[in-house]
Amino acid sequence: MSITHPAGFVAAGVAAGLKSNGNKDLALVVNQGPTFDSATVFTSNRCKANPVLWSQEVVKDGVVKAVVLNSGGANCYTGPEGFQTTHAVAEKVAEKLGIGAIDVVVCSTGLIGLANDRQHLLDGVEAAYAALSATGGDSASQAIMTTDSVNKQFVVQRDGWSIGGMAKGAGMLAPALATMLVVITTDAIVPAAELDKALRAATRVSFDRLDSDGCQSTNDTVTVLASGASGVQPTAEEFTAALTEACVDLAKQLLADAEGADHEISIDVLNAATEDDAVEVGRSVARSNLFKAAVFGKDPNWGRVLASVGTTQAAFDPADLDVAINGVWVCRNSTPAEDPAGIDLEPRKVTVTIDLKAGDQTATVWTNDLTHAYVHENSAYSS
Amino acid sequence: MSITHPAGFVAAGVAAGLKSNGNKDLALVVNQGPTFDSATVFTSNRCKANPVLWSQEVVKDGVVKAVVLNSGGANCYTGPEGFQTTHAVAEKVAEKLGIGAIDVVVCSTGLIGLANDRQHLLDGVEAAYAALSATGGDSASQAIMTTDSVNKQFVVQRDGWSIGGMAKGAGMLAPALATMLVVITTDAIVPAAELDKALRAATRVSFDRLDSDGCQSTNDTVTVLASGASGVQPTAEEFTAALTEACVDLAKQLLADAEGADHEISIDVLNAATEDDAVEVGRSVARSNLFKAAVFGKDPNWGRVLASVGTTQAAFDPADLDVAINGVWVCRNSTPAEDPAGIDLEPRKVTVTIDLKAGDQTATVWTNDLTHAYVHENSAYSS
Structure with missing residues (x-):
């Protein structure tokens, strides 16, 4: 091995x-x-x-x-x-x-x-x-x-x-x-x-x-x-x-094994116009401190997902996005859909799915949540 | 008023x-x-x-x-x-x-x-x-x-x-x-x-x-x-x-008044080739969770500043950068210089100065440190 x-x-x-x-x-x-x-x-x-x-x-x-x-x-x-x-x-x-x-x-x-x-x-x-x-x-x-x-x-x-x-x-x-x-x-x-x-x-x-x-x-x-x-x-x-x-x-x-992480988050971007678009969207969500802190707090805050998607140059219609967290489609056509209360964020693995409805390309980006342990470990690393 | x-x-x-x-x-x-x-x-x-x-x-x-x-x-x-x-x-x-x-x-x-x-x-x-x-x-x-x-x-x-x-x-x-x-x-x-x-x-x-x-x-x-x-x-x-x-x-x-912040960080970028370069460099440091967590921990970790500068497309020579924290030039010509131990990060206001030595343009970007209170407030916001 x-x-x-x-x-x-x-x-x-x-x-x-x-x-x-x-x-x-x-x-x-x-x-x-x-x-x-x-x-x-x-x-x-x-x-x-x-x-x-x-x-x-x-x-x-x-x-x-x-x-x-x-x-x-x-x-x-x-x-x-x-x-x-x-x-x-x-x-x-x-x-x-x-x-x-x-x-x-x-x-x-x-x-x-x-x-x-x-x-x-x-x-x-x-x-x-x-x-x-x-x-x-x-x-x-x-x-x-x-x-x-x-x-x-x-x-x-x-x-x-x-x-x-x-x-x-x-x-x-x-x-x-x-x-x-x-x-x-x-x-x-x-x-x-x-x-x-x-x-x-x-x-x-x-x-x-x-x-x-x-x-x-x-x-x-x-x-x-x-x-x-x-x-x-x-x-x-x-x-x-x-x-x-x-x-x-x-x-x-x-x-x-990422420093201080409580959750492993997989961001699956579906139906992008290009693979680069899918990666750009996935990465923008992966870098949202607000979304990552929400996952740490076990809060299925899909608004923060959409706010991140909106900062990209990827092809999509802002009025027609779907978002699921752990398979629950909390947002359809950019409007609240299934009840987020049905989402269990206790388990370590979390999947966010974003349907851009702009093509047939997909990509997955992986990230972690933003935790107290991350802040602690990185504020103390050299001291 | x-x-x-x-x-x-x-x-x-x-x-x-x-x-x-x-x-x-x-x-x-x-x-x-x-x-x-x-x-x-x-x-x-x-x-x-x-x-x-x-x-x-x-x-x-x-x-x-x-x-x-x-x-x-x-x-x-x-x-x-x-x-x-x-x-x-x-x-x-x-x-x-x-x-x-x-x-x-x-x-x-x-x-x-x-x-x-x-x-x-x-x-x-x-x-x-x-x-x-x-x-x-x-x-x-x-x-x-x-x-x-x-x-x-x-x-x-x-x-x-x-x-x-x-x-x-x-x-x-x-x-x-x-x-x-x-x-x-x-x-x-x-x-x-x-x-x-x-x-x-x-x-x-x-x-x-x-x-x-x-x-x-x-x-x-x-x-x-x-x-x-x-x-x-x-x-x-x-x-x-x-x-x-x-x-x-x-x-x-x-x-x-930023959520949960302990420090107000001013990032002054000096001698950039263009104002856009200066802003890009300042913003990259402002977005480094590692650097922001270090400031929270009162750790003058200038390596994290340079690691952020390196991710930009701004004009500079990676072997010839100067960095100061609160006026102490801890890095000269991309090499350790003054002792970081002389830096007091207790006060709320922190200044990071980056000399790109590539022109005569400057810009200041403002940010906060990454704190436990930030994680707490943003993990609990909607719950």
Whole structure:
């Protein structure tokens, strides 16, 4: 059930002293081949952390042999010194593995503006290298946790090949990925160009549809590594379907563990003119603090749904919208319909359905409610 | 200190039974001339309430003789029945005043999807008409309150003429005005076309720069009425300056009374390439739940400021940004600078300064922190 489930990968997670509580905070994932194809997507935030600036160069040729990740500090806005730390970590990994540093992706997560202790990181790489094993995936997934309450892993098993994944992230999940680190491994044979296409298709309908609080991280990275160790080359369709299954499952695990959330809200937008319209409408509702606070209060306040829909540029007739909450159509033709009193918002899962009546496209965006725990956790994070 | 301060206006506020607590909930403002020039701006939300749909037609010819406002129900998404209620209220006002209904602006505020009791409204108009007086402005300003803790009024006195204003709104203050009703009166002579130009200039740098929680109402209306009763015709510059002063003051009163806020945050964006860039950057920070929760926790988390700046399309070099909180430059050239420990976030007023180093344009956006009280108030509002 981990990134070392597919053949051709070893991994480890160790405590390098970056977290003050002594928990594991450094993970190393190594592709042992025979192939080293890879694809990676990064945050679209223009303020990118040093590890992202480094890794953007690493991934350009489609070859990645190792990923080193640390929690306990984002290494973002730490200046040239911070970039040199990232570089030194990549060099250390390369030296231990006998590869080039330019094949080592580096990921960091934690507070922005906090310099990581370089010596702790380098010592951590030594320890992780010594601990590398074909069963080390679980340990690696623990070392990337920050405010996560559980580690997130997933395996897709196909005939003769598989995909393994791990993810961290419990806040700042947003439009184009956010404080979210994901490493996915596969022992299938998948050329880098095809891997890139599959990864973009999979993230578009998974991590990109997750919008916990509208904030967007400086460090998000999703990397997929293909070892080819199974000797099997699935079709592009087969592989994309399996990768999408893994990404959707990991995205839902992130949603389920979002900071301080009481509810997991699925916003299903029906009959949009275009898929982009459906996503825009879903995202606008996902970002309505008023609606999210209402869900926390178990108040089926559909007026706040419509008020959010109205802020978009999507095609629809404002006088002809339908809205359901948990299957109860509280609004038909933009007019009150079924009694909201029939809606039970006690359960953790909530579904909002919006019928735009403007076409035949659909999309689902996932978000959480806005809770006291969210405010508490995010007001106290760095203090 | 009210909308009846300028000559030529009478007003009243009465309890019409729309609010279950028996408080005043219906206001009537009447321009007695000799001029009836007016200008109005509405919410840009595409899902507009019935009173907005009605009033958009009323204001087209630049002539408005009366404004009737109610709290206790937004009359939004209440169907054709709701529109007929708005129309009936305008007709009733017109009948009492001996004018045409097409010169009566109607405004409503409160819950969306809740039909207002038509008879209560019509009886309220009768009572308000009977109570109209040249000192009724204060009473009118009380009748439009919803979750406001205080009524908001302002007067600008110039040589021989004046401006009076009242505003309500304590949540949903957002990009293009939100659950915000504002009536402004003046006894200056200002032709409708000039009034429109002045109002747009004034709201652009006041109500439009207020972004309490990114949500945008279905009912926002700002109406200015000019009676000409002073006999004085100020220059366009003089009038625009006075109107802007009134709008900025009322906007700041709204900010100060925003639902559940502990802090009033002023985001000053310096040296932007364009004013639009400066506003986009300010608004992105104003909408960061993570930053707003940090301010609530008295945590000078400047990393969250930069993460928000990075999500914009404004011109800047991500490696060369400066950020100050309450005057302490915690980040210079995108690198930690002065010690954040020197920042005192106990006081209610907080200033964030962002230097984009990309031009010479500036803008200020105002917002609040994200607090437990905000979550509480908005999770319990309709229950």
